[in-house]
Amino acid sequence: MEYADFAFIHCIDENADFDRVMNGPVWEYALRRRGEGTIRHLGFSTHNVEIARSFLATGEMDLGMFSLNPMYDYTDESEYGRGEASDRMALYREFESHGVGIAVMKPFAGGQLLDAAKSPFGRALTRYQCIQYALDRPGVLTVLPGVRNVDDLRTLLGFFDAPKVERDHSELAEMAPESRIASCVYCNHCQPCPVGIRIGLVNKYYDLALVDDKLAVEHYHNLEHHASECVGCGHCDTRCPFGVAQSERMRQIAEHFGE
Numbered sequence: 323m324e325y326a327d328f329a330f331i332h333c334i335d336e337n338a339d340f341d342r343v344m345n346g347p348v349w350e351y352a353l354r355r356r357g358e359g360t361i362r363h364l365g366f367s368t369h370n371v372e373i374a375r376s377f378l379a380t381g382e383m384d385l386g387m388f389s390l391n392p393m394y395d396y397t398d399e400s401e402y403g404r405g406e407a408s409d410r411m412a413l414y415r416e417f418e419s420h421g422v423g424i425a426v427m428k429p430f431a432g433g434q435l436l437d438a439a440k441s442p443f444g445r446a447l448t449r450y451q452c453i454q455y456a457l458d459r460p461g462v463l464t465v466l467p468g469v470r471n472v473d474d475l476r477t478l479l480g481f482f483d484a485p486k487v488e489r490d491h492s493e494l495a496e497m498a499p500e501s502r503i504a505s506c507v508y509c510n511h512c513q514p515c516p517v518g519i520r521i522g523l524v525n526k527y528y529d530l531a532l533v534d535d536k537l538a539v540e541h542y543h544n545l546e547h548h549a550s551e552c553v554g555c556g557h558c559d560t561r562c563p564f565g566v567a568q569s570e571r572m573r574q575i576a577e578h579f580g581e
């Protein structure tokens with residue numbers, strides 16, 4: 323029998339399709355093959371927040387392909403971007419706490435975010451901003467933009483050498499509705515911290531710890547610098563375009579983790 327590292331259950335966007343898969347031969351086949359060792363990992367793809375949750379609830383998944391970008395997170399402009407920003411962010415944390423990685427689909431919203439005339443924000447983001455935005459969400463392992471030709475590929479590969487300033491997506495603070503922005507979006511625009519605290523990462527681990535992600539707690543304790551080292555200089559407060567009172571949050575984080 324042929325071996326596959328990954329088997330995917332693709333394009334499940336409706337509850338009826340999910341039920342059909344779970345109660346039919348596909349699911350039984352996938353579990354059996356994995357039990358036999360001829361499939362190593364199971365994955366799924368969906369655009370739907372609730373379907374993603376249903377897949378996570380099976381406890382059998384290793385990877386989920388999910389459409390993720392600022393437009394889907396912060397606006398209702400697409401049928402793919404269902405769900406409030408805070409709920410979508412909660413979903414990304416659930417991926418991470420279940421140990422299921424996210425492979426991001428549609429990081430540029432089908433190109434809409436790259437074109438000011440088509441973007442619901444009325445201005446364009448760059449490819450590198452969109453990729454960094456996706457990579458900064460909890461649970462995200464990789465981003466899979468569409469590639470039309472070699473030039474597209476070269477441009478995308480330039481991400482790895484792009485300076486931080488070209489990947490900084492904090493201008494979203496001026497674009498997304500205030501009510502839909504989560505408290506800290508881990509953008510790291512407020513860096514550098516004089517004592518070396520990795521502010522975005524510390525906040526990400528804290529938010530994950532609040533939903534009982536034990537691995538995130540471990541990662542936090544393994545960091546070189548912790549929230550308790552914050553000297554309250556206020557540099558991050560003045561730099562944060564999202565209005566996060568970060569020095570105050572550092573105190574909460576230090577209290578939560580005990581360091």
Ligand code: SF4
Nearest residue numbers: 515552553555556558
């Ligand atoms: S207030 Fe604390 S976390 Fe923020 S930059 Fe200063 S030392 Fe770093």
Ligand code: SF4
Nearest residue numbers: 506507509510512562
């Ligand atoms: S405090 Fe603000 S600038 Fe710093 S990572 Fe969070 S959202 Fe970004």
